[in-house]
Amino acid sequence: MTQSAIWSPERTVEIIAAHAHREGPLLPILHDIQGAFGHVPHDAVSIIAGALNLSRAEVHGVISFYHDFHAAPAEGRVIKLCRAEACQARGVEALAAAVEGRIALEPVYCLGLCASGPAAMIDGRLVARLTAERLIQLAEA
Amino acid sequence: MAIRLYVPADTAAVAVGADDVARALAAEARQAGVEILIVRNGSRGAFELETLVEVETALGRIGYGPVYAEDVPGLVAAGLFEGGAHPKRVGRPEDLPFFACQTRLTFVRCGIINPQSLDAYLAHGGGEGLATARALGPAGVIEAVTRSGLRGRGGAGFPSGIKWRTVADAPGPRKYVVCNADEGDSGTFADRLLMEGDPFLMIEGMIIAGLAVGAAKGFIYIRSEYPLAITAMERAIETARAAGWLAADSDPAFDIEVRVGAGAYVCGEETALLESLEGRRGQVRAKPPLPAHKGLFGQPTVINNCLSLAAVPHILAGGAHLYASHGHGRSHGTMPIQLAGDIRNGGLVEVPFGISLGELVDGIGGGTLSGRPVRAVQVGGPLGAFFPRRLFDTPFDYEAFAARGGLIGHGGVVVFSEGIDMAAQARFAMEFCAIESCGKCTPCRIGAVRGVEVIDKIRAGQAREANIAVLTDLCETMKFGSLCALGGFTPYPVMSALTHFPEDFGALAPAPELAGQEA
Structure with a gap:
């Protein structure tokens, strides 16, 4: 995954401008800000709110509603392990227990790899048929 | 003329190394001085065979799978470019029982063509x-x-x-x-x-x-x-x-x-x-x-x-x-059904409505991947009911599933084998609802949290009968009082687990609907 840039108000304004013509532009803007800076900084909220004629509370409400948007940047690799039913049926809980303490995991509910689980998304890349060894190897690569 | 190879670029293949397989094939071909053209097709939908590499021959497209990058030198040495024999050779994919029994209308091109052309x-x-x-x-x-x-x-x-x-x-x-x-x-x-x-x-x-x-x-x-x-x-x-x-x-x-x-x-x-x-x-x-x-x-x-x-x-x-003209009862046409979880032949199965759950799981699906007996099948996603083996004669049809206290949802079929704790699954259903609730309506927002607590009490053997009554009542409230299917359908997995697998909730004998008679 590309290194996240340091937050800048100029870049934030550019991102907002790129989506301003769209119908319902808030989610595309937040996705691009999250993508560019690795999180949606507190200082970006008032700029977005001003540009879209929303209150800061409304923008904060949207950011906090969705699992994908974070107020602080992640440390290290983001490893989202699927914990949904199909991966449970294929042993994901035992896998999670085996790597506990070694790897920080975030839950995700379904990656559409339900006949190839356990599955995970590591910094945006999808991997399946995971074993504890392979997951540790990918996490520490 | 260049030999045409197919290596899926679908997530189901890429997540198990299809890009590495494509690179390895290109490298082997270069070394052997063979001119090849790799088409990145979609997935045909047989997940266990991914990465399914196909080579175009006079006999049609010959498949090999599941192929990993480390298999490629051996496959090429065995004559993969000409469709040669190898333990991973599966023949023409369309002749495999998994595909031969399907009626592909919506998915007719999926896995066949270059999807970006x-x-x-x-x-x-x-x-x-x-x-x-x-x-x-x-x-x-x-x-x-x-x-x-x-x-x-x-x-x-x-x-x-x-x-x-x-x-x-x-x-x-x-x-x-x-x-x-x-x-x-x-x-x-x-x-x-x-x-x-x-x-x-x-x-x-x-x-x-x-x-x-x-x-x-x-x-x-x-x-x-x-x-x-x-x-x-x-x-x-x-x-x-x-x-x-x-x-x-x-x-x-x-x-x-x-x-x-x-x-x-x-x-x-x-x-x-x-x-x-x-x-x-x-x-x-x-x-x-x-x-x-x-x-x-x-x-x-x-x-x-x-x-x-x-x-x-x-x-x-x-x-x-x-x-x-395809279908069954009031469910017309074909349904893309997805076999998932602990199943040998998982993947996408497009068939006319009417196929029984048993034919799907034991027939096309080939039973469990683990080899353990099937314990329960959840149909229709996290909001779908669990079906025990004795309901495997249920035909895949909107009304038939509704009549048995379930739903077909988006066509997902997740197989669980022996060893699964159905009370834990019921708890997960409530927990998932609590995590994902949008918070607008009370039955879903509060009900799911209380549902987890009540199931925990039942699992701990705390006032079991009384708490089962509370859980049943809570499920009724969620079912009829929620704004949408998240709160409204979470009772399906919970109540079906309780009804069909009472022993996992600490019951010594019959199903909960008979509990009143016991007393």
């Missing part, structure tokens, strides 16, 4: 539905969709033709088509396979919907957990635009925009999805008004699942009557 799409029958739609006109299209018996493939099973007619008749300065590709149910991946394996079909289906109802703008809302599907759709839309399919002056005038979800399961619910598209929290709206009357930005909106829209081109090209 509009020429390949047209050469394999793509575009015929749109041509027919132009000839029929809006009323004719709606009539055909109605006669085909197509019902919403997202789970609700509402007749698509009636929905389209409602939008067509609704007055409004502008109308929208929204494709719901927020496929969040565990055990489902049909939308994803289609977007990655045949994206022009999605585009064609959306254009036809726009023509039918008089909409000039379409949105396809794809979940962020599907990065390759997002890229595939964006690329295909660019190509379609360049080819004049999508433009302000195309016939019909229509354009499509991809929108990406942000990790909220509830946005698969249609009104929450519309809120999300408008840039708000994905909170469910009360109905009425229906989206058909007041949908996106308050305008009349057709919102359909991917699979519903994708069925339409075939219905128009092949004829509504032909489509309706």
